[in-house]
Amino acid sequence: MRFISISFFLIILTTQLNFACTCIDNADFCGSIANNPPDLIVKGVAIANNGHGVKFAILDHLIGVETPDTINVWGDTGILCRHYVSASADTLILALHYVDYMGNTIGLSGTVNSERAGDFMLSVCGTFKLFYENGIVKAPSGRKLTYGSQALQYPIFKDVLQGPRCKPPVVLSLKAVLEGAYKTTTDIMHTNLKDGGLLPEISPYDQTPWNYLSQQEKVIDMPYNTVDWVYVKLLDKNDPNIVVDEAVGLLQDNGLIYGVDDKRNNWNANYNWTYLDDIVDSRGLRFYNANPNEEYYIVLLHRNHVGVVSKDPVSLVRFPQVGATQHTDYDFTIGLNTVMGNNQMREMQNGEYALLAGDANNDGRITIHDMNIFYLGASQINGYYAPDFNLEGNVTIHDFNLYIKNAGTIGASPVIY
Numbered sequence: 001m002r003f004i005s006i007s008f009f010l011i012i013l014t015t016q017l018n019f020a021c022t023c024i025d026n027a028d029f030c031g032s033i034a035n036n037p038p039d040l041i042v043k044g045v046a047i048a049n050n051g052h053g054v055k056f057a058i059l060d061h062l063i064g065v066e067t068p069d070t071i072n073v074w075g076d077t078g079i080l081c082r083h084y085v086s087a088s089a090d091t092l093i094l095a096l097h098y099v100d101y102m103g104n105t106i107g108l109s110g111t112v113n114s115e116r117a118g119d120f121m122l123s124v125c126g127t128f129k130l131f132y133e134n135g136i137v138k139a140p141s142g143r144k145l146t147y148g149s150q151a152l153q154y155p156i157f158k159d160v161l162q163g164p165r166c167k168p169p170v171v172l173s174l175k176a177v178l179e180g181a182y183k184t185t186t187d188i189m190h191t192n193l194k195d196g197g198l199l200p201e202i203s204p205y206d207q208t209p210w211n212y213l214s215q216q217e218k219v220i221d222m223p224y225n226t227v228d229w230v231y232v233k234l235l236d237k238n239d240p241n242i243v244v245d246e247a248v249g250l251l252q253d254n255g256l257i258y259g260v261d262d263k264r265n266n267w268n269a270n271y272n273w274t275y276l277d278d279i280v281d282s283r284g285l286r287f288y289n290a291n292p293n294e295e296y297y298i299v300l301l302h303r304n305h306v307g308v309v310s311k312d313p314v315s316l317v318r319f320p321q322v323g324a325t326q327h328t329d330y331d332f333t334i335g336l337n338t339v340m341g342n343n344q345m346r347e348m349q350n351g352e353y354a355l356l357a358g359d360a361n362n363d364g365r366i367t368i369h370d371m372n373i374f375y376l377g378a379s380q381i382n383g384y385y386a387p388d389f390n391l392e393g394n395v396t397i398h399d400f401n402l403y404i405k406n407a408g409t410i411g412a413s414p415v416i417y
């Protein structure tokens with residue numbers, strides 16, 4: 001009888017094991033999180049054992065819901081489809097799912113009924129556990145991170161994580177000057193909107209005519225030298241009517257355009273994000289739909305200046321897997337020959353070329369419609385106004401003078417709305 005009981009138990013065990021561990025086992029981290037999107041990706045240390053789980057102290061929050069600094073991560077009890085976990089000195093990067101409480105009912109070795117709402121578990125159906133050491137992220141033996149890579153520098157890993165299926169972005173560093181903000185006394189742009197607390201936290205380009213597909217990028221702590229938001233599009237080189245990718249950025253007083261982390265993490269339509277802190281990227285704008293080493297027209301738009309388009313398609317360099325972060329530079333300030341069309345910019349006192357101010361209705365032309373918007377808005381103060389062409393927060397005669405200087409300008413066809 002004893003022999004029969006044991007056999008019976010083993011049959012049940014085997015059945016449950018098969019049921020629990022029917023899963024797709026991706027050998028790479030990016031494939032794993034694409035197939036089975038985690039609720040949380042964190043860097044940290046398993047500081048103490050806790051039954052069949054660990055207390056996990058979070059050092060960095062990469063993606064997902066907000067949590068306390070220390071969370072419960074539950075592992076296997078001997079029969080579940082989870083990793084075994086135990087405390088160690090290793091710094092780990094874990095892609096975690098909300099706990100399914102299975103360890104409470106099949107708690108063969110653990111603390112029974114201890115898995116609670118808000119706890120997490122570590123799936124074994126793929127690569128959900130990575131190692132971090134001296135700034136490098138590594139996959140465990142026999143596993144991969146992404147694109148055949150066994151190791152990535154941590155900042156690059158974080159970038160790669162943003163793209164669909166960890167597709168690495170191309171990074172574009174643009175330089176441009178806005179005529180309206182240029183100051184002859186300093187030979188750089190002023191930052192009056194930022195200084196006056198008048199810049200919106202969210203870009204203005206998610207409305208007509210731009211209709212930027214906002215990812216709700218939100219910047220609460222603007223870099224101190226920010227002039228204004230700008231909007232950049234990449235166009236297909238064979239058909240400029242096709243917008244391949246787009247991003248919003250922050251123009252700095254020296255002309256460099258910083259990228260904003262756009263939280264483009266929606267692995268599936270039902271994914272609910274809690275936004276983490278803003279990340280402003282001084283390297284430039286990140287694009288996830290554009291492909292490295294392919295050419296695109298670059299379009300730079302500003303809410304009340306006439307936008308510009310690169311004269312030719314520009315090749316965007318490949319984002320390296322390991323090593324220094326690389327980006328493509330494109331400098332609109334160096335001359336009229338950087339842009340499509342004639343007389344699309346004006347030379348400033350310091351020899352740099354600037355986008356032309358005065359397009360209040362953003363149609364790519366400076367016409368009487370812009371003047372009408374100026375008159376309707378005249379005398380407004382301390383705000384973020386379309387006819388505030390010199391970007392100091394008020395609508396005055398100085399703005400009108402900029403309009404008059406540029407009236408009649410018509411932008412290149414990709415900036416005409």
Ligand SMILES: [Ca+2]
Nearest residue numbers: 359361363365
């Ligand atoms: Ca206009």
Ligand SMILES: [Ca+2]
Nearest residue numbers: 388390394399
């Ligand atoms: Ca003004």
